[in-house]
Amino acid sequence: MFDLVIRDAEIFDGSGTKPIHGDVGVTNGKIAAIGPKLGTAKESVKADGLALAPGIIDGHTHYDAQITWDPFVDPSPALGVTTTVLGNCGFTIAPCKPQDRDLTMRHLTHVEGMSLDALRAGIRWEFESFPQYLDMLEKNGVGPNVACFAGHSAIRTFVMGTDATERASTEAEVAQMADLVRDAMKAGAVGFASSTAEAHNGEGGTPMPSRLADDRELRTLVRAMSESGKGVYMLTKGSKTSIPYLEEIAAEAKRPVVIAALFHSNTNPTASFDWLRQVNEARARGHALVAQTSCCPLSMDFTFKSPYLFESMQAWKPAMAAHDPAELEKIYRDPAWRASVRAELEAKRGRLLFNSEWNKLFVVETAKAENRALEGATLDVLAKQAGKDPLDFILDFALSEKLDTMFVAQLLHNDDAAVGKILADPNTHISLSDAGAHLTFFCDAGFGLHLMGHWSRDLGVLDLPQAVHRLTGQPAKLFGIEGRGLLREGYAADLMLFDPTTVARGPKRRAHDLPAGAARLTASAVGLHGVWINGTKAADEKGFCADPKARPGEVLRRFAA
Incomplete structure (x- = not known):
């Protein structure tokens, strides 16, 4: 008797070859058999033609x-x-x-x-x-x-x-x-x-x-x-x-x-x-x-408290070295500093993380209610409407909201x-x-x-x-x-069951569940019906489902030459 059998699946074995239709049986965290109509199991999962892969x-x-x-x-x-x-x-x-x-x-x-x-x-x-x-x-x-x-x-x-x-x-x-x-x-x-x-x-x-x-x-x-x-x-x-x-x-x-x-x-x-x-x-x-x-x-959400997309620039070094918000705001207001940033953006266009594509930089979330109508707008349009250079506009706007404005840049x-x-x-x-x-x-x-x-x-x-x-x-x-990365008898039962017609990553969302209540961006799966790690189920169609106290993974310490 198998511990688990996933039945009636389109089996993509990880080698790049065409799928076969059949069942996969798992015992003691390993793939024990691959074939049609496998025998009894402690747990059976009906794939109903879904794709099964490593x-x-x-x-x-x-x-x-x-x-x-x-x-x-x-x-x-x-x-x-x-x-x-x-x-x-x-x-x-x-x-x-x-x-x-x-x-x-x-x-x-x-x-x-x-x-x-x-x-x-x-x-x-x-x-x-x-x-x-x-x-x-x-x-x-x-x-x-x-x-x-x-x-x-x-x-x-x-x-x-x-x-x-x-x-x-x-x-x-x-x-x-x-x-x-x-x-x-x-x-x-x-x-x-x-x-x-x-x-x-x-x-x-x-x-x-x-x-x-x-x-x-x-x-x-x-x-x-x-x-x-x-x-x-x-x-x-x-x-x-x-x-x-x-x-x-x-x-x-x-x-x-x-x-x-x-x-x-x-x-x-x-x-x-x-x-x-x-x-x-x-x-x-x-x-x-x-x-x-x-x-x-490559897209990034950011505020000007920590604008990662600009920080590969030499001209941005003074802002990165600022010791407190007041010093940072003073630097952002400095016309000479702005001129140095503008000059480097021009001189190194095409070789930076951000390359002055202001049409791909958006306002995501404003700090002030009276600015909400600007959410979703691109910086090139907003700067043109204001009659300002885009760098001046974005810095002035961020400063007006105490650097709390959330932007997103579509970079590369x-x-x-x-x-x-x-x-x-x-x-x-x-x-x-x-x-x-x-x-x-x-x-x-x-x-x-x-x-x-x-x-x-x-x-x-x-x-x-x-x-x-x-x-x-x-x-x-x-x-x-x-012993991983392929569906083979004797290999680890690291498995993913999904619907090829719908599989996708879901929209990102912000959560405040890191230690000390810190925020992060996360996302859910679409069309993913099951994930098994060494034969232990970790996710189903609703998302993560493992016992948080379970530790099915292995610290890998031996590798092939």
């Missing part, structure tokens, strides 16, 4: 902090995700010395849009080293399966303290960092993650620690990761780490290099395709470069024709949900449902077997996750 593997999340207070990392399991990869960009919370905890949290508040109050109230600091962090997760239990990167910024801070954001490292410090990378790989890290992206700034606008690493440090740490013959090097790249440079690193380490973030820009429409071409040429030479992209348009990746070409490339890694981060700006945790609904069903960019493969079998192979 659970989604989300390869780019930032749940490192949240998972310590929320083992089910809401909302991902209710959106089809059964495995999450933490620690991307190198922004981990382990290793971390007790004296560096508050600094680490303050950096995360800035670079990843996390609430400092929520982090201070929520993080369980029951660890200091990276191995201890994995041990803690294993001891406390996890909802979905979890793989963790060793994080460059955390390792650099552990060795260098506050100097990590100030200077290059010494030979002795690099040697210490390399030992920490080796220890992390021995303990079960999925690889080593870093960032050189100019948009990645910590407290007060200082660069995140990994951005201070020189070539010697970077190569040494990737080599330390690769000594085990396993591991993935993940980098969110900036302008100083070119694709040819990363090909050198891949060739030297003989390990995959996953490169984020491949977004299409309407103001620089060829850049993403030049990047993708270089990556594919490197692959043709036998070097495993992988471009990490998104299937969601919003040209379906261009984005479709990127997604159709079979070697891109479709991920970049950033789940767990930027919680006040956006929620893309349902990216997999969007791929299957919008891109597969609605636009036909990928057929459904391929869409499922790109979310399951492909990332499992990329990260060396064995």
